Amino acid sequence: MRKITAILPARLLAAAQDATGQGVTETLRQALETLAHSDWSRRMLALEGGAPLDLDLDDLREDRPTDRPDQRV
Known part of the structure; x- marks a missing residue:
C-alpha cells in the first residue's frame, strides 16, 4: 500500500463516488484498476x-485420463 x-x-x-457508491479510497482504487485493465x-x-x-491440435x-475417476473429459 502507498x-x-x-x-x-x-x-x-x-x-x-456517486458512480461507485464508495468512499474516496475505494473509488480511486477502482478507477486505477479500470485504467490498468483498459491499458x-x-x-x-x-x-x-x-x-x-x-x-499440436x-x-x-x-482424450486423456483424468486425475479423478469420477470426472469425465
Whole structure:
C-alpha cells in the first residue's frame, strides 16, 4: 500500500463516488484498476494474434485420463 496526496476536481471525484457508491479510497482504487485493465486490453488487442502458440491440435484433441475417476473429459 502507498499513501498519497492528490489534488482532484471536486465535481469529478463526487461524480465518481456517486458512480461507485464508495468512499474516496475505494473509488480511486477502482478507477486505477479500470485504467490498468483498459491499458492491458489495448495491448492485448494490438497483438492481433501475433503471440506465438506452439500447439499440436491433434494432440489437444486426444482424450486423456483424468486425475479423478469420477470426472469425465
